[in-house]
Amino acid sequence: MVSTRRIIIAIVLALLAFLGIYTWNQRTGQWDWLAANTGLEIAGGVLRAVHGVGDSIGAVWKRYLALIDVQEENDRLRDEVARLHQELIASRESQAELERLRGLLRLEVPQGWSVVGARVLASRIGPNASLETLLLARGYLDGAAPGTAVAGREGLVGRVYKAGPGTSMVLLLSDVGSRVAVVAARSRVQGILAGGGAGNLMEMRFVKQNAPLEEGELLLTSGLDAAYPKGIPVARVRSVKAGPAPTLEVTAEPLVHFGALEEVLLYERPAGLFMPEAGDVYVRSPRDIVSEAPRYAAPAE
16 A cells, blocks of 8 residues: 555656656756757767677678688699699609619610510519519510510619510519529629529529639629620629538629619510520529539639
C-alpha cells in the first residue's frame, strides 16, 4: 500500500517536473541548447565508435584479402623456384654428361681400331647377377659383339660377355672370371691381371721374382691376348711381395670406378684381326689361365 502510494507520488512529481521544464523551455529555449549539445556529442561519440569498429573490420578484411594474395603469390613463386631448380639440375647433369663425353673423346684410339659410344643401363642384372657386369644400350647390330673391349674415361672396363640385337652385357675387370694381358708402363714387366671380385684388389700373375716392378706403377693393356688394343690404362700396382717361387705376389687397383659409369666406349677390331669367342671372355677355373700361361708369358730375357 505504502509502495503504491510512493510510485503514484513519483509519477506525479515527474509529470510536474516535465511540465515545468517544458514551460520554461518554451519561454527561454535553454533546454533546446542543452539537448542539442549533449545529444549531438553523445550521438557523435556513438557513431564515431561504430565507424571505428567498421574501419577496423574493413582493415582486417583488407589485410586478410592481402594475405590471400600474398599466399597465392608465394605458392606461385615456390612453384617457379622448384621449376628453376629442376632446370638447374638438368643443366648441371647435361654439363656433367658433356664433360664425361669429352673425356671419352680424348682417349687415344689405336691405329686400325674404331670406337663407338654406349650408354650404361644397369649393373648386375638378370640371370648373370652373380657376375660383375654392366648392361649397355648397344648390341651386336651396333658394334657390341661378344669379346668387344669396353673402356671408360679413366681406363679399361672389361669385355662384352653376351650380346643381343640392341643390348649387351659387359663382364667387368673386377669379376673373378676376368683376365687381361698387361704390361707395366715404366718397367715393361708383363703379366696376366685377374679380377678379385667386388670390392677386392686384382692380382697380377706370372711375374718373375726378379722383375723390377714397383708399387704405384701404371699397368696398360699389352695387346698380346688379341682381346684389347695395346696401351689402354687398366690398373695401378698396390703391392709387390715375394711369393712362392718363382713368382711375385702383385696386387693392383682398377683405375675405373665401375659403379659410377654412365657412358663407355666400345673398341671395334680392325678387319682381319682375331676375334675371341664369347666363351673366352669368362675364365671359369684358375686352371684355364694356367694352361694358357705360355701363350701370354713374357719373352725370355
